[in-house]
Structure formats: C-alpha cells, structure tokens
Amino acid sequence: xxxxxxLNVALAQISPVWLNKQATLQKIEYQIKEAAENNTELIVFGxxxxxxxxxxxxxxxxxxxxxxxxxxxxxxxxxxxxxxxxGDLDSICELxxxxxxxxxxxxIERPTDRGGHSIYASLVYISENxxxxxxxxxxxxxxxxxxxxxxxxxxxxxVHKLKExxxxxxNCWENWMPLxxxxxYGQGExxxxxxxxxxxxxxxxxxxxxxxxxxxFAISVSSLMTVSDFPDDTPHLDLIxxxxxxxxxxxxxxxxxxxxxxxxxxxxxxxxNSYHTLDFNRVYEERQNFDPVGHYSRPDVTKLTVNTExxxxxxxxxxx
Numbered sequence: 095x096x097x098x099x100x101l102n103v104a105l106a107q108i109s110p111v112w113l114n115k116q117a118t119l120q121k122i123e124y125q126i127k128e129a130a131e132n133n134t135e136l137i138v139f140g141x142x143x144x145x146x147x148x149x150x151x152x153x154x155x156x157x158x159x160x161x162x163x164x165x166x167x168x169x170x171x172x173x174x175x176x177x178x179x180x181g182d183l184d185s186i187c188e189l190x191x192x193x194x195x196x197x198x199x200x201x202i203e204r205p206t207d208r209g210g211h212s213i214y215a216s217l218v219y220i221s222e223n224x225x226x227x228x229x230x231x232x233x234x235x236x237x238x239x240x241x242x243x244x245x246x247x248x249x250x251x252x253v254h255k256l257k258e259x260x261x262x263x264x265n266c267w268e269n270w271m272p273l274x275x276x277x278x279y280g281q282g283e284x285x286x287x288x289x290x291x292x293x294x295x296x297x298x299x300x301x302x303x304x305x306x307x308x309x310x311f312a313i314s315v316s317s318l319m320t321v322s323d324f325p326d327d328t329p330h331l332d333l334i335x336x337x338x339x340x341x342x343x344x345x346x347x348x349x350x351x352x353x354x355x356x357x358x359x360x361x362x363x364x365x366x367n368s369y370h371t372l373d374f375n376r377v378y379e380e381r382q383n384f385d386p387v388g389h390y391s392r393p394d395v396t397k398l399t400v401n402t403e404x405x406x407x408x409x410x411x412x413x414x
Contacts, residue, residue, distance in 0.1 A: 099257070100371055101285070101372045102132070102135045102371050103134065103135070103136045103138070104125075104136070104137040104368065105313065105347040105368040105369075106125045107140070107316060107345045107361060107368065108139070108140075108318060108365050108366070109318040110146040110147075112146040112328065113146050113171060113328060115145045122139060123185060126186070129195060130195055134369065136195070136261070137195060137196075137198075137367070138197075138263075138315040139197075139198065141215060141217070141289040141290050142200050143199070144176055144199065146202075147291035148238075151164075153333075153338055154334060157238065163330045166329050167330060170328075175203060176201040176216075177206065177210070178203065178226065178229065183220070187220055187224040191223055192224075194222045194223075195222055196261075197219070197220040198220075198315075199217070201218055202214070202215060203229065209407070212244040213242065214243060214246050215239070215246075215265055216229050216230060216250070217289055218230075219254055230250025231246025231250060234268070236267045247401075247404060249403065251277045251278065251400060251402060253278055256285070259372070260282040260285065261286075262283040264287075266288075269288045269304060270300060275308070277400045279308055279387045280387045284310045284311065284352075285311045286305070286308060286311065288304065288312065289314075290316040290317070292316040292317045292318055293346050294345070294360040294362060295346070296346060297316060301314040301360075302354045305350035305351060309384055309386070311351060311352060311357075311376070312349070313349050314348050314349075316346045317345075318365055320340060321339075321342075344362050345361055345363060347360065352376050
C-alpha cells in the first residue's frame with residue numbers, strides 16, 4: 095500500500111556534456127532510468143544542466159564589447175538551447191510518464207513566445223504523468239550571466255501537488271530573494287527545490303536557512319564541471335582552458351529538514367544520484383510553532399502581490 099506521506103527523492107548531481115544538447119539529454123535520461131529502478135518519485139537536476147552553465151564568461155573577458163570569441167560562443171550556446179515548443183523535452187516527458195516519476199530540470203530555454211533568439215535559465219517541472227506543468231524563467235540572472243541570459247517573469251512561480259507534498263522551486267540566487275520565496279510559501283509549498291550550477295559555497299548556508307524559515311524540506315541540487323567535461327569541439331576551447339581551474343563546480347547537493355538541520359550534508363565531487371525518503375509528518379511537527387504564511391503571519395500589515403503573466407513583447411488581437 096502506497097504511503098502518501100512518504101516521498102522518495104533523488105538528487106541527480108551530474109556534469110553536462112557541455113553545450114551539447116543531445117549528449118546531455120542522454121545523460122539525463124540515464125539518471126532518470128536509474129532513479130526509477132530505485133523507486134524514485136521525484137528527481138531533481140541542477141540549474142542550466144541542459145546544455146550547461148556559461149562558464150566561459152568568467153574565463154574569456156566576457157564583458158569585453160563586440161568580441162568574436164564571445165559572439166561565437168553565445169551563438170553555439172543558443173543553438174544548443176532547449177525549445178520546448180519544438181519537442182526538445184519530449185523524451186524526458188515520456189520517461190516521466192512511463193516510470194511515474196516527477197522531474198525538476200534546469201534548462202537553457204530558447205522560447206518562441208519571446209521571438210526564439212534570446213535564452214533564459216529555466217526550471218521545468220514535469221509531473222509524474224509526463225506533463226510539463228510549469229516553466230520558471232529565472233527572474234534575475236546573476237552578474238556575468240546577464241551577458242547571455244535574459245531576465246524572466248513570474249509566470250512560473252507555481253507549486254505542484256505530489257502525494258501529500260506541495261513542491262516549488264527557484265533557480266540559484268533567486269533562492270536568496272525573499273519575495274519569490276514568499277510567493278511559493280503562500281501557495282502552500284512545503285518541499286522547496288533549489289537548483290544550482292554547482293559548488294557548496296552556494297548550497298551550504300541557504301539550504302538550511304530556507305528549510306528553517308519555511309519549516310519545509312529544502313532540496314538543493316547542483317551540477318558538476320571539470321576541465322575534462324569541455325568537449326573537444328567547443329569553440330575557442332584553447333582560450334577557455336587557459337584560465338579555467340581544474341574544478342569549476344564541485345557539486346554540493348544536499349537536503350535539510352523542516353527544522354533546518356541536515357538530512358544529507360553537501361556532497362562534493364561525486365557524480366550520480368543520491369536517494370532519500372521524506373516524511374511529510376515532519377512538516378506538520380515543525381509548523382506547530384512557526385508558519386510563515388499561516389499563524390505566524392500578519393497579512394493585515396504586510397502582503398505580497400505577484401504578477402504571474404507570461405511576458406511578451408507583442409500581443410495580437412483577432413479582429414475577425
């Protein structure tokens with residue numbers, strides 16, 4: 095008999111085949127199949143895993159104006175980005191449906207509703223029925239990310255029911271933004287998913303903080319990246335490697351419980367899935383003394399308004 099208060103989760107800490115969409119998709123599919131063999135009900139992948147994080151920007155003077163290297167790398171990046179409308183995630187959705195497994199996947203999205211040329215760091219939620227339920231485009235790219243990613247909108251600030259849990263997610267430094275967190279809390283989130291490009295310096299503090307603030311489970315999942323993960327056919331690879339450290343992202347995937355204490359401490363430099371079973375009763379236990387949008391809130395004093403409209407430059411009205 096299925097116990098609805100228990101949820102089997104997998105943290106998929108893997109490296110991309112950097113900037114190679116098809117090869118990275120194959121790695122993602124492999125991890126999903128392995129997770130299914132371990133009775134996983136939710137698997138999470140890192141930020142921008144498909145097809146990879148824009149590490150070159152910090153290694154090739156990415157802010158230098160009008161340079162050939164950055165233009166060519168950006169074009170290569172865009173060509174390997176995900177266009178959901180074209181079916182780029184169909185194989186992932188099919189696996190989700192086949193194995194009854196929900197998926198959070200960080201992608202670089204090239205959406206047609208914004209013209210099909212700009213790219214976004216998006217967090218895609220696929221239900222256990224194989225349906226894409228939300229695509230959250232990162233609200234504010236961080237620092238040099240703004241040289242390649244466009245800012246997103248509030249359309250993807252949504253939560254999803256999964257057994258007794260209500261799951262929601264944010265990208266990277268969005269997790270430090272109080273108001274997007276509150277937008278998810280207010281919808282009943284009790285399992286928070288934070289995705290990162292990699293490294294425990296990001297995950298080791300905020301994961302426990304979010305768990306304690308929200309009295310929820312908090313899962314952080316990061317990718318890995320070393321110099322050996324750059325494919326030989328990467329444009330300007332020799333110039334990228336001149337300044338690249340041996341390890342660009344060491345992982346740091348982890349889980350904190352609703353009391354803010356570690357369930358799985360940050361995992362470093364290990365590739366593969368990590369598994370754990372979450373017990374929803376722990377949420378109720380910790381909400382007894384603090385609930386940030388329930389009994390410990392004062393909406394008569396402070397209240398948040400969220401614009402969830404999908405932003406677009408052009409709206410066509412049918413006059414027929």
